[in-house]
Amino acid sequence: MSASGLENFKESAPLSLGVELELQLVSRRDFDLTRGATDLLGSLDYDGRFGEIKLEITESMIEISTQAQLTVDGIAGDLAGLRDTLRQHGERNNIGICGGGTHPFHHWPERRICPGERFNGLYQRYGYLAKQFTVFGQHIHVGCTSADEAIWLTQALGVHVPAFIALSAASPFVDGVDSLYQSARLNAVSAFPLSGQCPPLDDWPDFCRHFEFLQACGIAQGIKDLYWDVRPKPEFGTVEIRVCDTPLAIEQAVSLAAFAQSLARWLLRTRPPLHTERQAHVARYNKFQACRYGLEAEISDPVGLCRQPLRQSLASLLEAISGDARELGCLHWLNPLKNMLAEGAGDAAWLRGRFRQHGNLNDVVREASERLMR
Template identity: 35%
Template sequence: MRIDFTPSQRTSLGVEWELELVDLDTRQLTGVSNDLLAEISLEGDGEHPKAKHELLQSCVEVITGVCQTVAEARADLAGTVDELAGYAAKQNVGLMCSGTHPITDWASQEVTDTERYHALIERNQWMARQLQIFGVHVHCGIRAPEKAIPIVNALLQYLPHFLSLSASSPYWIGSDTGLASYRSKVFEALPTAGLPYQLSGWDEFERYMEILMASNAIESIREVWWDIRPHPNFGTVELRICDGLPSLDEISCVAALAQCLVERFDRQLDDGYTLPEPRPWLVRENKWRAARYGLDAEIVIDNTGRVQPVKDALYAVVEDLLPIARRLECSDELELIPKLVERGGSYQRQRAAAAENGGRLEPVVDLLLAEMRDGLAL
């Protein structure tokens, strides 16, 4: 099976941001995406190009166009979010983003009425019905299909960096799960989600997709929701590991880290290097540690079992990537990462808000709404 790949001329950037629609009186999720998207689309006399339906009617996905810099992607997202927020306010609805909603029960949510989503529910049943989770996806363009799988494999070394930095889902239906990222564990329940298989190259990727389709495991490669995956139509490597991020400041950090890493790996392949490929057991262990402990995780850094605080690993990779970041015009955004670590991840800020309010979680929702509206001012 041949899978055509649309190469990018450089390490371009695209971001997808899954936003929660929140009733401002109850702080619960509210399923008004149909009305909201219909209203915003009517203004443009057709479907909105950058605001889309998602699985649940309490979510709208905002997407960028193809951007060259992190600043361009940030401005693109901000424009669409501002437009959406204006329409939402008329319905007493607020926008926020976190890996999970702190209090809403997934069983109360309506599924968006499309053939694709109904098929997803029919096949996966409660595993799919429980997907009241929200993430940020970063696409980075690469210059040739044969680079895609080596770059996916090499990025697995940095999976705990992205997950610990973005972890924002400590709560599930009103309870503290004890994890920094419960979302990452919920999503793994789907048979084609979670960690990617470490394939040998594009040929093996094509064969694997052909087998999945022939066996009716999937209908299209869009149904392979790996934490990091190639996206042939866009000509990108897509990082899907991140929890939902409350603010544009945090999205800028993650996008800069992704773009710099992919640019480095792409150029190393041009120079004839063989990219590093961590052992599967190490990748799985580090994902668990990041999901459980977030920025307090100690990650395994080699096959002998040596560990390093993920905070130190983040500081080191920022320093290492700064020359590339300057070339990509995202050094300011990359250098926000240490400031975010010092400020505390979203899961930490959420728990602090709950502790300050006697364990009540409605103030956590208020915090997330405010961070979306006002940013973090890192």
């Protein structure tokens, strides 16, 4: 541990992967969120071979995390094993388990903070925001061989935050109302003071100096206080992408991991210029565009001084990284993303379509829960 309290950066296998999914716990009676996390984990008979299942900030959510894997197929195996474990224990406890970035109609004041010093500390610090933080995301870790590489990749991946948001958007409903967003989840995350993008940094020592500055100002105590869209994770030796909504299906989560791994390989191989100072001026706008409009977003290019359709630039990007995906053995996992781009039918559209079909959000959540578990 350094003087700043930062872990020394742990070298990991290049482009290795880990995936975390925050999942909704819903009642099988009305499919509202239920306070079942402590009971569910207390009854869990699980040997940990596929990864970890643990509490999150409120009693209506849990987090699953895979083992570190060298391949996307390894991630797929872990997530399938974790899903099968949750299906068995969820049925035993009469709890449904669901994907999606927000629960469509829950009321945040009814949420209960999970027991534990860290969760209570977050509640005392952030007040009602901690309960409103009952939103659900997918985090993707990509292994780096050095701390300097991690800082470069953190900023390189930051340019592509809108792509990850649009491909994963699964939170159109908030408080029982269509928000008109594709990903409304990130509005809750943006309320936290250290959310947003990593500032322009040259290397790991520059990051450490920045973090020590935040500490000296009393703003941050540890790396977990940084709610950045993409952040280095020194204790794992990874860069962590944090903007994705939890998908409605495990297979979509795997495809997003394949996109992250292939994109990271392409970036490290081609080393495009980053223009970090200019990107900082448009990052928040581009993030809003992707949250609001998804694949129909118009993304600002601070170098070309123009706006570009995200759908068009994403199609070009998926084509550019296909060779890297082939080398990594995960090209087939990118096909669902290419199909989504061609059809314009992602998870947010699926949820809206089910609402039009059923006329109520209870049945939407019921179907979403069935979809995740099958």
